[in-house]
Amino acid sequence: MKTKFQPFATALIGSMPRSQAVATAKADLAQKKISHQEYDQILLQETQKVVQLQTDAGLDIIVDGELGRDNYMSFVADKVPGIELKSLAEISQYISDKVNFEKSLEESDVTNAQMNNPVVTQRIDVNAHLEDQEVQALQTLTKKPIKVTIPSPYLLTRTMWLEEITGEIYEDRQELGQDVVQLLSNEVRRLIAAGVDIIQMDEPILSDVVFNQDQKSDSFY
Amino acid sequence: MQPILDIINASDTISSVHVCRGNWTQNDAALLSGSYDKLSRFFDSLDVQVLALEFSTPRAGEIKSLFKNNSLEDKITLGLGVINPRNQVIETKESIVQAVQPVLDYLPPERIWLNPDCGFATFSSCPLNSYPIIEQKIQQLCAAANALREKYC
Numbered sequence: 001m002k003t004k005f006q007p008f009a010t011a012l013i014g015s016m017p018r019s020q021a022v023a024t025a026k027a028d029l030a031q032k033k034i035s036h037q038e039y040d041q042i043l044l045q046e047t048q049k050v051v052q053l054q055t056d057a058g059l060d061i062i063v064d065g066e067l068g069r070d071n072y073m074s075f076v077a078d079k080v081p082g083i084e085l086k087s088l089a090e091i092s093q094y095i096s097d098k099v100n101f102e103k104s105l106e107e108s109d110v111t112n113a114q115m116n117n118p119v120v121t122q123r124i125d126v127n128a129h130l131e132d133q134e135v136q137a138l139q140t141l142t143k144k145p146i147k148v149t150i151p152s153p154y155l156l157t158r159t160m161w162l163e164e165i166t167g168e169i170y171e172d173r174q175e176l177g178q179d180v181v182q183l184l185s186n187e188v189r190r191l192i193a194a195g196v197d198i199i200q201m202d203e204p205i206l207s208d209v210v211f212n213q214d215q216k217s218d219s220f221y
Numbered sequence: 222m223q224p225i226l227d228i229i230n231a232s233d234t235i236s237s238v239h240v241c242r243g244n245w246t247q248n249d250a251a252l253l254s255g256s257y258d259k260l261s262r263f264f265d266s267l268d269v270q271v272l273a274l275e276f277s278t279p280r281a282g283e284i285k286s287l288f289k290n291n292s293l294e295d296k297i298t299l300g301l302g303v304i305n306p307r308n309q310v311i312e313t314k315e316s317i318v319q320a321v322q323p324v325l326d327y328l329p330p331e332r333i334w335l336n337p338d339c340g341f342a343t344f345s346s347c348p349l350n351s352y353p354i355i356e357q358k359i360q361q362l363c364a365a366a367n368a369l370r371e372k373y374c
Contacts, residue, residue, distance in 0.1 A: 005334070006331075006370065006374075007329075007330035007331045007333065007369070007370060007373070007374050008321070008330060008333055008334065008335055008365075008366040008369045008370055009334045009335070009366075010334070010335045010336065010362055010363055010366045011300070011334065011335075011336050012336065012337060012340070012341070012359070013239055013273060013306075013336055013337055013338070013339050013340045014239075014340045015340030015341060015342045015343050016340070016341050016342055016355070017341060017342040017348035017349075017350070017351070017352065017355075018342065018345050018348070023345075053352070053355075053356060053359070054359070057356065057359040057360050057362070057363050058363040058367075059359065059362075059363060060366075066340070069345065070344075070345050071343055071344045071345060072340070072343055147237070149239070152222050152238070153222060153225065154222060181224055181225065184225050185224060185225055185228055188225055188228050188229055189228060191234070192228070192229065192232040192233075192234045196234055197234060197235060198234065198235045198236075198237055198271070199229050199234055199235070199236060199237065200237035200238070200239050200271075200273060201222060201225065201226070201236075201237070201238045201239070202239050203222070203238055203239065203240050204239075204240065204241045204242070204339075
């Protein structure tokens with residue numbers, strides 16, 4: 001394997017808690033109280049603290065903490081035309097089996113207010129950039145090897161498909177899946193060109209498919 | 222997934238896949254359970270360099286189930302989850318070193334990496350730990366890596 005890493009190389013998986021400063025900046029940006037530049041500046045300052053924490057501890061590989069992301073996959077809605085963020089309450093309106101959907105949320109210890117989901121509402125722009133800005137920022141903060149995370153195409157396709165909306169635009173999940181693979185392939189080529197050392201695909205949903213197979217179809221995922 | 226991994230594998234960048242059983246609550250009972258044997262055939266079919274997996278929680282089963290009936294031990298680097306992001310108990314250097322030992326039956330030190338089971342705040346609205354706790358956990362992670370290098374390298 002191509003590696004420049006020492007045995008027992010250490011790294012975080014990706015996400016770190018968003019500070020109050022980040023939360024405030026995000027709310028202020030949404031209400032247009034601050035500009036995008038001001039927001040980016042605050043995000044950079046907070047990311048710098050996360051990088052410093054990792055560097056001080058002695059981790060071999062550095063991540064940016066994903067502070068600007070709502071979550072590991074919903075952030076694509078901020079970046080890709082054709083994808084919109086919807087709350088679980090909004091999505092619930094479209095789900096035929098509401099009782100089971102809400103029961104699934106409850107059993108999973110998820111409340112409506114906590115999570116947002118990306119939904120495909122138009123054909124997605126497969127040339128949209130997902131992470132270059134974050135990568136450039138991280139590279140100004142560290143000279144150590146860096147890891148960048150992307151959601152897996154399977155996870156993203158499954159999550160972003162809302163039959164009542166997406167089904168009007170794409171023939172089926174497979175057709176959307178092809179666009180998602182294209183979107184991520186384009187992104188990965190840019191990340192490689194930018195010199196990212198490790199690209200990690202996040203695929204938590206696979207374990208849902210395997211371990212939760214006997215659950216109802218309208219599960220929390 | 223494989224077409225994207227192929228693009229990465231053809232470059233100097235290292236490809237990695239992270240799989241876990243959920244990371245949205247500290248309530249362990251609400252998260253998924255199951256050992257990796259059910260997924261290991263899928264892992265085996267992937268052309269990927271690093272698998273970053275959770276192992277600090279008993280819900281993930283034993284190491285040996287990952288390597289059962291497949292050729293993963295010949296090819297992968299395991300990003301071994303040795304820190305639980307969802308509790309306030311600080312893992313110790315010693316407990317992490319101990320957790321790594323069974324993996325050495327399957328993989329050489331250069332193909333064992335160490336990481337937490339998952340992110341510390343997968344969802345922006347539900348961070349799983351505070352920075353002071355995270356800092357201590359990461360310090361123990363790095364101390365364990367150093368101890369393992371002294372012992373096995």
